[in-house]
Amino acid sequence: MPALPALERGVSVTAAKGFVAGGVHAGIRHSKPDLAIVRSTEPAVGAAMWSKNRVQAACLLVNREHLSLAEPQAVVINSGVANSATGERGKLDAIATAAEAGRLLDLDAEQVLVLSTGVIGVPLPMAKLLPGLRVATQALGPDGGTDAATAIMTTDTKPKQAVAAGSSFTVGGMAKGSGMIHPNLATMLAVVTTDYPLEPGEAIEFLRPAVDESFNAISIDGDCSTNDAVILLANGAAGIERTPASDLSFAACLRKVCSDLSEQIVADGEGVTVLAEIAVTGAADDRQAKAIAQRIATSALVKTALFGRDANWGRVLMAAGSAPFNGGYADVDIDLVTLSYNGSVVLERGAPLGVEPDVSGATCEIRLDLGLGSGAASYLTSDLSYDYVRINADYRT
C-alpha cells in the first residue's frame, strides 16, 4: 500500500486528474445544498453497484438502462427526495433529469447517471431540480469536491471524502451515510473517481471486491435501502502505462478509499457511542461466516449491550445461532465455539471461563471462532443508543 499523499480530503472526487464537481442549493430542501454533479472532463469508463432491495428507486432503474447503453461520464445527485415508490412518473423524472444534465454538459442522456436520497413516496420537484441543474453546471470546477460532498448529505453531520494515490495516479471519493448509521434516510451513496486507465467493462471487476469488503460490510440494521449505490468513474487522465503491479496498486487504492469512506459513515452516526468489529472465523465457509457476522452486527440485543458497555456475551451466541442461511440457519456447534472480547476469552470450545472482559471503551472487538472450518468474515457495527431511537422516532414529525 502506498502511503497517503499530502492531498487535501476536501478535493476528494476531484483529486484525480480530469474531474470537476459542484454542489448547489436548488430548493429541493429548505436551505442546505441539495444538488451535486460530478463530471469527467475526459472520456471515461465506469461501473456501479446498486442496492439489492426488491423495491428499487426510479433512478436506479433508469441508471441500469443507461449503463447498458453507454459509458458514464457524469453523475447527478440530489438530496431531500428519494424518487422511490413514485410510480411511472418517477422514471420519467429521472430520465428528464439525465436528459437536461446531458444537454447542459454536452453529453448523451445515457452518459449521465442520476442518484437521489431522501423521503420515499414523494415525487421529485422537477420545477426546482431542472433550473438547479443549470446552476450546478455553472458551479463545476476542480475545487468543487467538498461542495458536492456537502450537497449529498442528509442527516450526515459532515461531508465524507477520501483520497488515495499510487505513484502516478489518484483515486478519490465521496459518500453519504446509511441505515442504522444515518437511519432517517437510510441511503448509502458513494461516487469514486480515478485517473487510472481502465478498459470498458473492466471497472466492475475492480469495484466489486472493494465494495464487498467495505460498504457491504457495514450495513447496520440489515437494511439496504431502495436507493443505495456506489459508482466508479475512471478516465485514464493520469496518462500512465498499466502494468500488473500498477493494477494491484490501483486495486489497493480503491479499497483504501472505499474502506475509509465506510469508516467515516459508521463513525458519523448520530447516537453512535461505540464502534465494534465483529470478526467471525472457523465457519463452514466464507458465506456462512458473513451470515453469522451480519446477524451479530445487526442484533438489537447485541447493540444495546454495546451501548451499556456490557459484555453480555450470551446475546452474541444467540445471534450466531440464528443467522439466516439457505432457508435455515448457518452451522454452529456450541461445543466448538470460542468467543473473546478485546482479547479476553469468555468462552473456550463451549465452556464458559467466568471472565468479565473490559468493554468500557469507545471501540470493541468481538472475535467468534466457530471451530468448524476456514470460513471468515468481519463486520463493522455500532451500538444502539437512545439517540438512535430519538432520531428515528422524531424524523418527519
Added chain:
Amino acid sequence: MPALPALERGVSVTAAKGFVAGGVHAGIRHSKPDLAIVRSTEPAVGAAMWSKNRVQAACLLVNREHLSLAEPQAVVINSGVANSATGERGKLDAIATAAEAGRLLDLDAEQVLVLSTGVIGVPLPMAKLLPGLRVATQALGPDGGTDAATAIMTTDTKPKQAVAAGSSFTVGGMAKGSGMIHPNLATMLAVVTTDYPLEPGEAIEFLRPAVDESFNAISIDGDCSTNDAVILLANGAAGIERTPASDLSFAACLRKVCSDLSEQIVADGEGVTVLAEIAVTGAADDRQAKAIAQRIATSALVKTALFGRDANWGRVLMAAGSAPFNGGYADVDIDLVTLSYNGSVVLERGAPLGVEPDVSGATCEIRLDLGLGSGAASYLTSDLSYDYVRINADYRT
C-alpha cells in the same frame, strides 16, 4: 369457537382436570420465586416445540432425548439461569434435575421435561435447585397455577395465563415473555395443559399449527433464544368420547390459549407503547408472505417510526423489499403494491396517494398487498422505544 367460560385466569395450567402446579423460591434468584413444577396426576401424553436456534440450551438437548423415550408427565422450570452455553456440565445438570424431580414425583426421569430461563453461560446452582425441587413438590396443588406462572417470570411485569374450555374439556396455559418484548432474557416459554384425550404421537399435530399462528408470529427482533420452548400435556381426565367435532373444538381452544398468551407477551413488554399488526397479502406464496411480514415486524426503522407515531411508510417498503428468502429476497414488484395504515391507503399499485394516515393510537394495523399471488401472513409487533434501549443497556450492569 366456544365462548370463554367463567374460569379464573389464575388457575391456568391447573384449570384442566388432573393437573397440579406449584412455584417456590429456591434461591436461584435473589428474592423472587424461581422454580415451578407442572404435573399431570393422570397418565398423560405430550409434545413440545423447541427453539430453532443452532445454539441450544442444555435442557433442550436433554428434553429431546426424554421425549424420544417416554411421554412427558411433568415439567420443571427455573428462572434466573438459562443453563445455556454451559458445556457438558450443563447437560449433566439438566439430567440430574429431571432425575431428582422424577424421584420426588414417582416418575421416571425421562417423563420429566426441564426448562430454564435466565443468564446464558452460567451453570445452574444445583445446590439450591435440588433442595428447591423438594419444596416445589410439596407445594403442588390444584391452586398452584399462578404460583407457577409467577416463578417462571423474568422481566415480565405480570404472570401470563389463559384458559379456554369446550363443552366438556378445558385447555389452560402459562407463559413468559421473550425477545424484543422481554429483551433482557429473550426467552419465551409456555406450558399448556388439557384434559382432552389424545393418543400418543397426536399432540404435536395439534400443537404445531397453534404455535405457528401464535408464538411463532410474535418473535419481535428476529431472535429465537437458545431456550424457547412450548410444551403441551394432555391427560384425558375429562373422560369424554372424541368426535371429529370435539377435535375441532379442542384445536380451536388450543389456538385460543396460545394466541391469548402470545398477546399477553407482546402487551407486557416494558417500553412498548404501540402494538402493531403487520398483515401481508398477495405474496407469491405463504412462506414469502411470512418472510416479508417478519422483516417488516422486526425492522428497527419501522419500529422506531411506530414509536414516533409516524406513518413513514417508505420504511415498510424498504423492509418488504429486503426480506431474506431462499438466499435472496422475497418477490416484490413495487408497481403492484398497495399499502394502508389503519384503513387509509397510502400507496395504490405503486402510486403514492399523498394521504397522511392517523397513526396516533396505541394500536396500528399495517396492511401490505403485493398483488402477486395468494400468499398471506401476519405478525404482531411492537414499537422500539427509549425504554427498550434502557432495559437492554442496563441489564447486568
